[in-house]
Amino acid sequence: MGLGRRLNNVDDTQHQLAWRVGGPQGSGVDSAAGIFSRACALGGLNVLGRREYYSNIMGRHSYYDVRVSDAEITCHRDRVDLLTTFEAESLARHFISVVEGGAIVFSEKDEDTPLDKITYLDPRAARDLTAMLEDSDLPASTAGTLEYARGHGVNTFRIDFDAVVETLAERLGAPQAIAARTLNTLAVAVSCALVGYEVEYVHEALAKTWPGRQKIIDMNVSAVSLAYEIVRDSLDTSGFDIELHATRSRESRIFLNGSQAVALGKMAGGLAFQSYYPISPATDESVFLEAHQNFTTKDGGSGAVVVVQTEDEISAFGMAAAASLTGARSSTATSGPGLALMVEGMGWAGINEAPIVVTLYQRGGPSTGLPTRSEQGDLNLALYGGSGDFPRIVLASSDLTESFYDAAQAFNYAERYQTPVVHLIDKALSSQTQTVPPFDMDPVRIERGSIADPERDNPDGGDFPRFRVTESGVSPRSLLGTAGLTHWTTGGEHTEVGRVTEDPVVREQQMEKRMRKLDLAASEIPLAEKLQVYGNPEAAFTLLSWGSNKGGILEAMDMLKVDGVEARLLQVRLMSPFPREELSELIESAAPLVAVESSFSAQLAQALRQHTGRACEHLVLKYNGRPMSARELYGAFKEILGGAAERRVVLRNPYE
Amino acid sequence: MGLGRRLNNVDDTQHQLAWRVGGPQGSGVDSAAGIFSRACALGGLNVLGRREYYSNIMGRHSYYDVRVSDAEITCHRDRVDLLTTFEAESLARHFISVVEGGAIVFSEKDEDTPLDKITYLDPRAARDLTAMLEDSDLPASTAGTLEYARGHGVNTFRIDFDAVVETLAERLGAPQAIAARTLNTLAVAVSCALVGYEVEYVHEALAKTWPGRQKIIDMNVSAVSLAYEIVRDSLDTSGFDIELHATRSRESRIFLNGSQAVALGKMAGGLAFQSYYPISPATDESVFLEAHQNFTTKDGGSGAVVVVQTEDEISAFGMAAAASLTGARSSTATSGPGLALMVEGMGWAGINEAPIVVTLYQRGGPSTGLPTRSEQGDLNLALYGGSGDFPRIVLASSDLTESFYDAAQAFNYAERYQTPVVHLIDKALSSQTQTVPPFDMDPVRIERGSIADPERDNPDGGDFPRFRVTESGVSPRSLLGTAGLTHWTTGGEHTEVGRVTEDPVVREQQMEKRMRKLDLAASEIPLAEKLQVYGNPEAAFTLLSWGSNKGGILEAMDMLKVDGVEARLLQVRLMSPFPREELSELIESAAPLVAVESSFSAQLAQALRQHTGRACEHLVLKYNGRPMSARELYGAFKEILGGAAERRVVLRNPYE
Amino acid sequence: MTTATKEPKKVTAKDFQVSSPVDWCPGCGDFGILSALQQSLARLGRQPHEVAVVAGIGCSGKTHYYLNAYGVHTLHGRMLPYATGIKLANPEMTVVGVGGDGDGMGIGAAHFVNSGRRNVDMTYILFNNAVYGLTKGQAAPTLPLGLQTKSLPKPNVQGQINSLMLAMASGFTWIGRAYSYNVKHLVELMVKAIEHEGLSYLDVLQPCPTYNNLYTKDWFAGKDLAGGMPRIYNLQDEGYDPVISEGMDDTEVFEKINAFTQKAHEWGEEIPAGVFLDNRAITTFGERISEQVPTYLTQPPCRRRIADDRGHATADLSSIFEELRIT
């Protein structure tokens, strides 16, 4: 995507803003974003945050996009109104991503750093930027980038943060090192002041950030005041007219990210046992569960989730699979490399009809790949990991609310069909922070499937036919420990009571029984849980997608609508059993059919063709580890609509 | 498949026979089959053996089918001419599988054993057999089975083996326990005598079986003489007129099984390092390699394969993958559960462009499944195992000769395309014993692909760009230890020199570079290595298959030909890159297109549809762990041709 | 969902027996272990449904089929995680793990080591036959370097793991060794191992007559020795005291560890069996969970009420929503 080609999807009311803050990992980018997000949310705005960071603990570059609006937000914006930087590297990386009329806030010390002195700037980026700046006769330094930005209508605001901290220290009568801890707050406050945001919400955000820690709050409040003063008194903001104001409408909102939504969904769904091995970006879910493992129940009792950190993913899977046999709703969470280690266990759970749920947080692959970046490259592994044939349910969520309900529903699938369930999330979704209405618990139903009763199902005692061949494929299951229902389970082919067998007839019966459950699931699961149609259901221009891409696509569809183009999105939620019939019908009228996926190989499009024979006319793909933006998607769709696009349209953005 | 419905594909010359021997594991079934096979081969006949056994060391039932003919044999026969049994269980299991006019040899002691006294007879089988015998008013015992057989035109020959052993002991002046060691030989000799086979070849077979151990040979020769005497003098063979005679044409033949063919192919192909973890049915290959690890080379030197037994499959894969980086042709062998543990490593090899070969011996799945039975259920795991997208080569062999050349060629693929290769074998093929002409070494070529030269490829020294972005996708590779070519390798996304990077542009370049290699492979690999067409290339009736099924299909096609039906077989050899173009063209005229696969899910048919959109009209499937016979296939094809068949035609045989 | 039987009847070893055929080789040491396990469970008064026998893959991994109880055949090397999952989810069950030496010390060693860290209250019985039985006699990690069983084409090129030392280094709190043909002693030790509160490890010397022609019944019986005396002797007969109790001082603990180390390395003409270590100073994992989850034992994961009668979820997440609430 050429430089300077900026599709200006700036939101144009005074209740909308796209803000980016960048800095070295460990320097407080996250907490700055948290304060800003809270301040906006407290003012009644919707907030959506996107977090980009390296597989590193300290020092490498991270940034946070916070987009706020009084309207619903489904996607980040990759061209921001306001960029706040903590170091030279942020300037170098993001100056290009500020809209015309927008602004960059930077620290005086970073005003003129040569690009080749920026430690972690990737050599490729440094090279390309240098060439670009040279093309414009600008120096290869942050000074050059700032000049470039100014040349493209961007305001640049220099702040001498060191001096500000000094002033603050004086005012507080505190040592400078203490005052310096407010740097994040200062940066946020400068941004807020620049757009004229109501300061009281910033204050309130501080109180929410450090509940009960009044001393810290007070210090930060002082910092905010100082920042507002400085902006008012010392900056020339005449050329900058972007404003942001609170709406003051205060509907009830919670503020959380995708992995927290999943964790809550699991708790709602009755999770009792979670084993895990740390791995990005899955760890957050388990850490959240651990921190909230004890909770109350509506019947006045108390619930709890036993959370166990294991020695590896093989163990994490095995523990949860075995725990599920006792009747405990059991789960684990991992990402691609972890799932790779679990696929032997998946087969075990499949043949033993063990209801285990695996939440799969997809990151960039293959192998270690891009551990902290997003991708949708593990669908095939989820669908086919494991030797031989066994049924499994695979579903994917596309936003926070869906993540919550899907996480709960996954257990119902697991227990109804007595088979492993893989719940796909992608990193973009799991790290997406958002304000949403508190999840309504009412729709959450618990369906435990067929559980054996000794008297009804095994009246004569003796070995219990746990794997009884039934028409539906589902057999009443015995929970380990129940009197009168002892049986065996084994990864080997087995008889009805679970003894290993190599009898060809019993083998066929058990294989067919197990696989029938997929047909059952396909027939029982309601359409809405299989797929969702957005946009104009009659539109020929048809997008096929899944997971977090939805957010960007919906916005891009809105943009198309402005151009008079009708489109529809088929968002696939269930990948196994694949909604073959339903999709076949829907795509008949698709012209063109365009798959939108965050992977090189477009695995959903592969599955679609495998099941329906229909190939997508276009694939809009992104596989650089960053989520798709509405702007990019809109551009790709226009290209396709204009007839100029190749079959594969790759979204590229070197500045992410 | 109904009882009694016997498609009589008895070979009708005097140079053909299907023989089965059954007995408890550890009792000498294998060695009996070995002697019989050798005796026939020495008489100039072609031999094909099929081995069925339990996941057990001693006691459970095993059997061996040996089919011999002066014509080429591609498949076992599941209706045999002659059944030799060591115990009651063999009678119960196999009496039904003897052709009209055939014969059963049994031991007096097994003449009247109640079915419910046969320890390891599967309850299901015992139940069904009892019902069947009762239907014919016969007792539920071996006596009943024998009577049943006689009622269906089968000759039954009772031998008092205990008495025979006693006689032999007397003749030899040896203790009975020693004489009893010839029991296998006796059984073979009785069979040979019954069909009038020339005794000198049996003698010769004994010499080949115990080379140099004259005492044992002599004792067994005496046993043979005794057996021939007994058959001549004490059995009434008047109703039995099947004969087998040597052809005496002695072309050079080696006698081996599929896993040995692979091992030899690997040695021919330059294998230098093999790591493995024991697992059925893959272990045999590594054991053979270990036993033959030192060999000579044509240039007068000596070759060797370092073979290492590891602690698990993760280690087996890792060692070989790492060894491959040094320039050693490296490989491992495993089956489904082992590959499940290797898929994380597969991704590593993929992103690091490490040329490792994995021989995958497919057994019944899922999970532990049917460890010693055959299936083709791991294609999906081979194609999709691993997180994210990376190129891989997947190929499958269909007979011993192909196994040999493919095993060698796999290394060329691995090194030319610098990527992991999965070579698929199935248990039926790996345990198939056969006489074949010694493999011609001449066609075996070694192509090492692009290996970096420090002077040419890194003249300036410094970090070597091992992962240089090239048009073909292939970059000159540096072998670890080479001066002037140091670089890094990592499972993380990386720059040209192999440093971890998260730069979006470099990521895209490397991803695209790697995936280009698949296009290169698709364009370079000759058609014959991608697929083979058998039968009438113009025939509309088109079979699509892979692996060991080929043998049975070819024979069934011959049978169809007798009926005047022309058919063709598309045998797919390369599954990744999938021969999309080539197959698309070939299947255009297919009517119907029938996939023949040994799995529940027909994974090749899935792949075909995914790549070409074309669904097969019929799936002929077998998934009870036993290989397909020509008879079964012929039946299925006729059903399809008759228009009466469902889409899925499942081959079932409860007597295997 | 564990429901107590109404009138708990007195159990005998018979209650743990099944009629299905056993498919081990004649003379296999596994028979003794099976029989001892049936006797031990009966002696401990367990009902079959209260017991889960969790197995690895191997000849040894078939043990649970020959036993009336909940039998869980897992994956090769993975017995411990599965056993742990069952015990943690249903702490009322008696969980006994069985598996081979290849299974436990080879492919499963990471679980072995890390299970020691957890000290879950269950028992691991390792069938130590020094070979991979079910895959036809390859060397197991317990076979010493340079030995060549009849199943090996060449002498063993890999060294031996001292399983007792590994168990100690890993943190198992009860460690014993028995011999599969001395069923009486085996029962005695199994009962102690199962009774031990924490993770117990019982190493059972198990002749494999089919593949291991070195460690045979005769060899253990000392038939090759001058005196013809059995190699195996009982540590406890010697007065060896394996107990580490809470509050013992470091010096005493070191003495115990030294004594253990010495005994664990003894091999050859004299082979000690018995209880090597009985460490009572370490909390079980269940106790540790209880500290963090007060309701753990009263409402274990397997029995938590997660839905009301109408199928509505019972979880009340309002306090967490409150924590996350911003407006």
Added chain:
Amino acid sequence: MTTATKEPKKVTAKDFQVSSPVDWCPGCGDFGILSALQQSLARLGRQPHEVAVVAGIGCSGKTHYYLNAYGVHTLHGRMLPYATGIKLANPEMTVVGVGGDGDGMGIGAAHFVNSGRRNVDMTYILFNNAVYGLTKGQAAPTLPLGLQTKSLPKPNVQGQINSLMLAMASGFTWIGRAYSYNVKHLVELMVKAIEHEGLSYLDVLQPCPTYNNLYTKDWFAGKDLAGGMPRIYNLQDEGYDPVISEGMDDTEVFEKINAFTQKAHEWGEEIPAGVFLDNRAITTFGERISEQVPTYLTQPPCRRRIADDRGHATADLSSIFEELRIT
């Protein structure tokens, strides 16, 4: 394909340095280890291309990027198999493995244990920081039970692996411990570890200032102690003799093992560092292979000539065909 450099120049630590940025946290103990490794390799006179630094995944697993040599970043927990593959295929290379405690003692423990059995001639440097650094501070298997670092929401519920004991039980033939801020001693030990013929294990106490606020530089320096004396002392200064030589009798060996055990358990106010074990009585895996493959060292797998100049395979399988020939 190892080609000797024409004029081997004298190498210095500089030759092992690279210019790319290091992304560890300020004050991380990893810096000391990196520097010591560069110095050690130079002191040993290795050329960069003769060295493979093989790494696991973790902060520690980045070490090889900061080093000029063949750097192989493997998978989490799998460093040892990869290192083994390289060394066995190219026995001329110096192979040094680096990795974290989670990597080595957690997910990788099966390889750790079984590598001990092989005794391949290479070196394993374990970065012992008691936490999972790169995944943000979870407890590693080396963190004692009940401790709570600042990164943990609750005290550690899992016990600690004594890594030295585990190495001993697994059969490592050289075992040492060092402290990452004592670079001089570290170099001394690394040189010994690499020189050792067989598998050496060097446990490096490595402060992680970001997540582990218990085992800090100050703590090791004994700043919290009454006397304020450093906790770490050098075993060799005490005259501790770690050598087990060939032919030593059992009693002597036991004494060594007891002394080792005692020292391996010492922790608290006094922490021993130095060489704990130097077992010279065990053959290396390379030697064992050479016994079975006489050409192993002269024609190692990486350099075997497998094709003639026309690309024809050189393998002559006729003798095997002969063995299989039936007619």
